[in-house]
Amino acid sequence: MSMRVYHLFSGGKDSSLAAWILSKLGYEVTLVMVTFGVLDNWKYARETAKILGFEHEVVELPRNILENAVNMCLEDGRPTRAIQYIHEMALEYIASREDVERISDGTRRDDKVPFLDIRKARSLEDRFNVAYIRPLLGLGYKTIRELVNKIFIVEERESEKIEKGDYEVELRYMLKLKGVDPLQIFPKRHVQSRVIGLKMKMMSSAGPEE
């Protein structure tokens, strides 16, 4: 029985830890790096994907999703609705593929956005006939910190400076193109992380053990 899960992946510590947990539970993990085709920053996520040793693929989402998100940022003066929107669209886009039975991400208990409440999570599962798995949802910051420290070598930097594979980078870039300083939309101090190495072997118990 193959248990393939398609996991939204940015190269950060949360989505990396979630992928590691999935593999420990016996899932075959495909890391999905999302792009709108504007920048090639997904390549940073690919570097991390190679370090982790999981299968990975790039999925290009329709450009109009990014344009809608930019407009939400401009309307709201903050990025929360836009980020929530992109995340939901990305999950739906992957879930709608015929070969996909399971999707997952690295969202946490303590995340404000992106986050699907129970109604949205069930709706996603029902509309696309998939299982939606969030390995970090039941974990607080202490637990995530101790697991990350056990497994990964992490680089942490300000959002503006880190080279990372998530869609926030393209969103900031598009705002700049429109003449808007992203620092007027995004919080000024917002530390992002990227996994750059492993402290322990990843795949030692990934497969089924029957």
Add this chain to the structure above:
Amino acid sequence: MSMRVYHLFSGGKDSSLAAWILSKLGYEVTLVMVTFGVLDNWKYARETAKILGFEHEVVELPRNILENAVNMCLEDGRPTRAIQYIHEMALEYIASREDVERISDGTRRDDKVPFLDIRKARSLEDRFNVAYIRPLLGLGYKTIRELVNKIFIVEERESEKIEKGDYEVELRYMLKLKGVDPLQIFPKRHVQSRVIGLKMKMMSSAGPEE
């Protein structure tokens, strides 16, 4: 680095699966069977604990917690508030022990009770300086079903008939002692589960792998 977690355990499929996940993440699991000292039904949970191969201990909670819960059942005509109350008291009782740094349970995304919302979960962690881990919180019913089917042999029966180690059994018994039919308080059709065997080796990757 020892990562010991004290896990509320009934012998059912949810708390068994949660314990299995914790061991896969490298935690050393102690299964905690709760009793009020009224019945010895915790022995059924101990049978399952032995099958799973984890350390386990019995914790006797103060009898007045059970008495309060019985009164809640009588006041409300349904058991939801009482079950929530017992669960919170059990978590706090274990969390308050000096040797305990991590507690966990098998509560799920789709559970109504017992369930700690984010405010209560954080409050529990802060007041007792513990990490509260819920491995099943980010999993829907499909994912729980496929993992349980992969790992466990499960017996499923009506609540009234199953011999199980959770505190509902003592709550039902105390209601009967007061001359109240538990079927007037608890839902009539309510299937409970108990893990009675393993399909695959449990502890193959339990320890740290450095």
